[in-house]
Amino acid sequence: MAREEETRVKLLGLWVSPFVRRVEWALKLKGVSYDYVEEDIVNKSPLLLELNPIHQKVPVMVHNGKVICESFVLLEYIDETWKHRPLLPQDPYDRATARFWALFVEEKLMKNAWIAIFSEGEEKEKAHKVAIEAVERIEEQLKGKRFFGGDDIGYLDLAVGWVSHMLPVWDEMGSTNILDPLRFPSTTSWITNFLGHPLIRDNLPPRDRMWDYFHRKREQIMASRASD
Known part of the structure; x- marks a missing residue:
C-alpha cells in the first residue's frame, strides 16, 4: 500500500x-x-x-x-x-528554530543577494551588506557542525540548500563575493558536505545552464532599468 x-x-x-x-x-x-x-x-x-x-x-x-x-x-x-528518515527535529523548540532560520535565510540572504546581483550603485551596496550579514549569522549556526542539525541532512539544510550551488553562480555573475570561503569557513565546509551527499550531488541543475539562464535574466533586468 x-x-x-x-x-x-x-x-x-x-x-x-x-x-x-x-x-x-x-x-x-x-x-x-x-x-x-x-x-x-x-x-x-x-x-x-x-x-x-x-x-x-x-x-x-x-x-x-x-x-x-x-x-x-x-x-x-x-x-x-512519510515519517521514516525525519527531516525536522523531534524537539518542538528545535523545530521552531529550524523554521525561523529557514525564513531568515529566505528573507535576508536570498532577497538581498538577488538585489545585489541585479542592481548597481547604492542599491547594490546596501543589499550586498545585508546579504553578507546574513551569511555571518549562518556561519555562527554552523560552527562545529557537519550540517545544521548535526551529523545528517535535515529540513534546514534542504531549505538553505540553494546557497551551495546557486549563490556561487550569482556571486561570480555579480562580482559580489558574498560567499567568501576565507571569511566563512564553516559555511564553506557545510557546502562541501552538502554537495558531497549522493542524492544532492546527483540532483543539481547544470551549472553552465544556470549561468546562461541568470545571465539572460540579468541582461533583461539591467536593460529594463536603463530604459526607465
Missing part, C-alpha cells in the same frame, strides 16, 4: 527553481517516487493554473488527488506523510 501511495505523487516544477529543488531533495531522501512535470513559468500551463490558481507558481505537488503548494509547506507535508 505504501508503494502504491508513493506512485501517486506528481510534482510540477522548474529545473532552475531553488524552491522546487528543495522539494525534490526531500522526496528523494525519503525514497518517495514521483512523476515530474516541467513547467514554463512564462507560459504557464492550464494544469498549473488549475492546481495553483492563487499564486500560479511552482512547486505544486499532487498526492492522492490532494494539491499542496509552497516549498516550506511541502517540506513539512512530506516529512509528516
